[in-house]
Amino acid sequence: MSVHISATKGEIAKVVLLPGDPLRAQFIAENYLENPKLVSKTRNVLYYTGTYKGKEITIGASGMGCPSIGIYSYELYTEYGVETIIRIGTCGGYSKDLKIFDIINVDNAASESTYAQYAWEIPGDLMKHQGNAYDIINETAKELGIVVKNHNVHTSDIFYRKSEDVPAVATKYGCTAVEMEAFALFANAQHLGKKAATILTVSDIIPTGEFISAEEREKALHRMMELALDAAIKL
Ligand SMILES: O=P(O)(O)O[C@H]1O[C@H](CO)[C@@H](O)[C@H]1O
Ligand SMILES: O=c1cc[nH]c(=O)[nH]1
Numbered sequence: 001m002s003v004h005i006s007a008t009k010g011e012i013a014k015v016v017l018l019p020g021d022p023l024r025a026q027f028i029a030e031n032y033l034e035n036p037k038l039v040s041k042t043r044n045v046l047y048y049t050g051t052y053k054g055k056e057i058t059i060g061a062s063g064m065g066c067p068s069i070g071i072y073s074y075e076l077y078t079e080y081g082v083e084t085i086i087r088i089g090t091c092g093g094y095s096k097d098l099k100i101f102d103i104i105n106v107d108n109a110a111s112e113s114t115y116a117q118y119a120w121e122i123p124g125d126l127m128k129h130q131g132n133a134y135d136i137i138n139e140t141a142k143e144l145g146i147v148v149k150n151h152n153v154h155t156s157d158i159f160y161r162k163s164e165d166v167p168a169v170a171t172k173y174g175c176t177a178v179e180m181e182a183f184a185l186f187a188n189a190q191h192l193g194k195k196a197a198t199i200l201t202v203s204d205i206i207p208t209g210e211f212i213s214a215e216e217r218e219k220a221l222h223r224m225m226e227l228a229l230d231a232a233i234k235l
Contacts, residue, residue: 001076007039012080066184084195090203109182116187127186131195157181
């Protein structure tokens with residue numbers, strides 16, 4: 001039991017899939033895991049452990065933003081012995097070159113966030129994915145015939161903003177899309193010597209204003225879910 005997760009130590013698997021949304025975690029667990037067991041519901045942030053193709057996997061939520069994923073990923077790595085976290089999230093495309101439902105396997109997350117600096121004294125505005133999960137996701141995508149884009153993304157603290165211009169840090173690193181957690185996840189994993197990857201489905205195209213509904217964000221991300229699960233069983 002940690003401050004924000006009520007599971008007992010043996011109830012969390014070594015590999016955890018981490019969407020932002022607790023109801024997406026519940027949907028994946030109930031539709032893909034064999035014998036899913038609810039192991040934590042502190043603050044209504046749901047964690048389930050079950051098996052997928054015979055391997056034990058935990059699926060839980062990170063909440064939104066660097067502070068929230070910073071807490072959950074730190075407790076999972078340090079209090080539950082988790083070795084790998086794969087974030088499975090949604091993102092907004094900065095250009096019309098991306099299409100709704102495109103999938104990105106994040107190489108680097110660029111951010112204005114002070115999280116890495118102030119938490120772990122890791123300087124700079126770019127954090128890389130950690131360990132071999134990224135490569136395994138790419139290999140698994142090939143096997144499943146799923147097209148993934150290996151892009152840098154922008155991790156922002158901001159969802160709504162005044163200016164429609166692409167923020168400078170995103171331009172600096174060629175980020176094609178924006179989300180809100182990968183930077184802090186990668187920072188925690190680097191500091192702790194753990195593995196972390198982030199797979200994102202494009203849910204909004206910022207220049208055109210296209211977007212998918214909250215229900216689709218919860219349920220219609222099947223290819224990303226299958227990719228993450230089939231990669232997770234190799235980790
Ligand atoms: O769909 P999730 O995983 O929550 O990810 C994205 O969606 C949320 C914003 O709507 C932020 O958490 C952002 O990173
Ligand atoms: O952070 C996010 C996630 C989805 N769509 C956005 O525009 N931003």
